[in-house]
Amino acid sequence: MMRALAGPVCVCVVSLCFTVKSLAAAPSAGAAGAAGAAGTAGTAGTSRQVPAERYAGVVANETVTDAGNDFFRLFASAWSERPLSSRFTISIHERRSARWGNGIWIEYAQRRIFQASLPLLHAGIRQLSAQAAAIVYARVMDAEVGRLLFREPDLGSDEL
Numbered sequence: 001m002m003r004a005l006a007g008p009v010c011v012c013v014v015s016l017c018f019t020v021k022s023l024a025a026a027p028s029a030g031a032a033g034a035a036g037a038a039g040t041a042g043t044a045g046t047s048r049q050v051p052a053e054r055y056a057g058v059v060a061n062e063t064v065t066d067a068g069n070d071f072f073r074l075f076a077s078a079w080s081e082r083p084l085s086s087r088f089t090i091s092i093h094e095r096r097s098a099r100w101g102n103g104i105w106i107e108y109a110q111r112r113i114f115q116a117s118l119p120l121l122h123a124g125i126r127q128l129s130a131q132a133a134a135i136v137y138a139r140v141m142d143a144e145v146g147r148l149l150f151r152e153p154d155l156g157s158d159e160l
Helices: 030-038 066-080 122-149
Strands: 010-013 016-020 058-062 090-095 103-108 111-117
Touching: 058 066, 066 090, 066 103, 066 122, 103 122, 111 122
Parallel strands: 058 090
Antiparallel strands: 010 016, 016 058, 090 103, 103 111
């Protein structure tokens, strides 16, 4: 049985972490529960719709250092405060480099929409994560507006 959770939740699987803003409450049990989970009408005449994208609102964590995890935690909290942020799935990646410092980037729909080097101080990471949340939100919204406005029958949805 699943229940609604308040606030961001981090679920770790192997080395990949997901932050889920909220989980929908599932029916308790029985045939109505199985029918509700499948998105069809239950025996009592009630129906439950399955969301179009099951994993909307997931922030995937692919960072490897403590500074990267701090960035992820601060970014996820700033991201969850944005309106409609629970509709989009993004991933945060980190690459260590002795020469250039730790690089971090954020992807949406297999496209890199933000890239920066992590600062050494925690105060700098806090400021960068707040700025990144604002920039990523604006770029995700621009990408969604472009996707909704421009239709080209000869191109796929990710080729524009």
